[in-house]
Amino acid sequence: MIRSSKAGEGKDRHGPRLNGAAMASPIDELESLRARLQDTGAEISGSLFQERHTEVFDQYFRRSVQESPQCHALFRRGISFGFLAVGGYGRRELCLHSDIDLVILFDKRIPQEASGIVTEILYPLWDLGLELGYGTRTVKDCMKLAAEDLEVLTSLMDARFLCGDSPLFLKLAEKLQRKVFRPRSRVLVEKLLADQDARTQKFGDASHRLEPDLKEGIGGLRDYHHMLWMAKALLGLRVPRDLEVLGALSSSEYDQLCKHLDVVWQIRRHLHRLSGRANDRLYFEYQDPIAQTLGYPERKGFPPVEQFLGRLHEAMAGIKALHRAFVEDHVTSPSKQSVPVHVRGLPPALSAGKRGLSFGSPEAIPADPPLLMEIFWWSARSGMTLSREALRLVGEFLHLVDHRFRTKPQVSDRFLEMLRAPYLHQALEKMLESGFL
Structure with missing residues (x-):
């Protein structure tokens, strides 16, 4: 990992002054916001923490590009570039110590000033001990790597525009979709x-x-x-x-x-x-x-x-x-989805196929609620799992599984019999997944 302990040496860490008071620099603002966010406990959800943590870094990169002399020089010369969040950062899933993965994107060639952008904007993050994964690439580079490497391909599938020239990002996204994602799906x-x-x-x-x-x-x-x-x-x-x-x-x-x-x-x-x-x-x-x-x-x-x-x-x-x-x-x-499978003794209200056991029709369940127990009993006995649709229907009719349902002899007897069945573990797992148990 490249690291510079002197990235800010000789420079004032504070940005422009407002009414005589120094504004916090992007890196100082980042440190402050992260510290406050880390102090939160169980009062905010995991997803909300990640969204806020992601936004802290989004704000850092946008401010840094806005205030960067190197970036201003490129803009004046008409050189298009963009900062893209990729991987978990692109998905807005930045956990407390997640890697911050970036692509600094250029159109057809990478100018000499690119190394200066890395020094100005990325080195301060390394100085904080943060883990960064970044690549400075052209559109053509991204296309080639995405076609060759699964990890690069999936990270670019999660790419999100941060700042810079948005049409350049849209150009890359369109090319990836047309030439890589669709043909290689x-x-x-x-x-x-x-x-x-x-x-x-x-x-x-x-x-x-x-x-x-x-x-x-x-x-x-x-x-x-x-x-x-x-x-x-x-x-x-x-x-x-x-x-x-x-x-x-x-x-x-x-x-x-x-x-x-x-x-x-x-x-x-x-x-x-x-x-x-x-x-x-x-x-x-x-x-x-x-x-x-x-x-x-x-x-x-x-x-x-x-x-x-x-x-x-x-x-x-x-x-x-x-x-x-x-x-x-x-x-x-799909050709394998509807092929019937014979299970000896299976009642007419249930059916078996390559996808597993299913209910004959949704209407049969409210008419005969013990079918919810029956299908698990047959799974434990036959070794066939429940189909996706059957699991959905079990979930939709869980309101029928009440005290009256559980105390029915037909249900309790089937459950006790199921405990001696050869494929008990599989049936219990599906009971847990569906919420039945």
């Missing part, structure tokens, strides 16, 4: 699925781990990022809310996703604070302090840390389930 999806398999082997299922990786573990934030990238490639998604607008997720599923993400983001924020660095592995030593910070109460037989981990595992299981459902709906070949 299936290749991108295949690489993301391969990456998912590699993450499974390396990090495991975070929704069950005692020391989960909040970012790379299955059920972690990377599952969400994969959904966004695949939706951009296949559906033309522009902002996360489009997951609902484009029909990739239902309204209730999108709301669930936001709640699950906020749980993980909030915990990750406090993990960074306690670690004093970018750390996504929730080691035992951090779990009690975070549970206390987030206000989990003492309950007899149920310590705060267990409540805390239970909520985290629930959130990560939800993210994992929504990611898997998205892949099933939009990546799996």
Whole structure:
């Protein structure tokens, strides 16, 4: 990492004077705003913290470019350039110690003054001990690297204009969409699925781990990022809310996703604070302090840390389930979706296909509520999972699962029988995912 301890040597750190008083320089303002933001506790959500933290850096770059002599010189010479936030910074997901990833974009060539811009604007951030990842590139450079490298491609899919010449950014975005994203959409999806398999082997299922990786573990934030990238490639998604607008997720599923993400983001924020660095592995030593910070109460037989981990595992299981459902709906070949599968003895109110067990019709559930238990019993017995649509319907009819429902002999008997079934674990996992259990 390039670092300069003398970036501001010989220069006044204060900016212009207003009524005789020195205004804080961009870097001093950044330090002050970050310090105030770090002092906030559990009173602001994980998503709100990230938005505010991102805005602090946005403001720094915009002010710095506005006040930079090197940037003014380029503007006077008619040389177009732009600052782009990419990766997590582009997604507005800056956690406390996240890397700040940037592209300083030029049109056809990189002028000599580019190194001066780096010295003026980026060196002060390194002097604060911040982690920066940046590239000074032309439009052609970005196109070439995006076509060759998955990490570069996905970071540019998250690119967001900060300051400079916006038409230059739009030129890059249009070229990437036309020449890279669309033609290579299936290749991108295949690489993301391969990456998912590699993450499974390396990090495991975070929704069950005692020391989960909040970012790379299955059920972690990377599952969400994969959904966004695949939706951009296949559906033309522009902002996360489009997951609902484009029909990739239902309204209730999108709301669930936001709640699950906020749980993980909030915990990750406090993990960074306690670690004093970018750390996504929730080691035992951090779990009690975070549970206390987030206000989990003492309950007899149920310590705060267990409540805390239970909520985290629930959130990560939800993210994992929504990611898997998205892949099933939009990546799996449609020709395989409706192929029927024979399951001996399956009642007419249920059906089986390549996607799993389904209800014969939504109307059958309110007419016969014990079907909600029946489908899980058949899953535990046959080894077939519930289809995406079946899980949705279970969620929509959870209001039927009340005391009267649970005390029906037909329901309680099926549940006890299910506990002896060969595929019990799979059925219980789906019960948790759907909210039935």
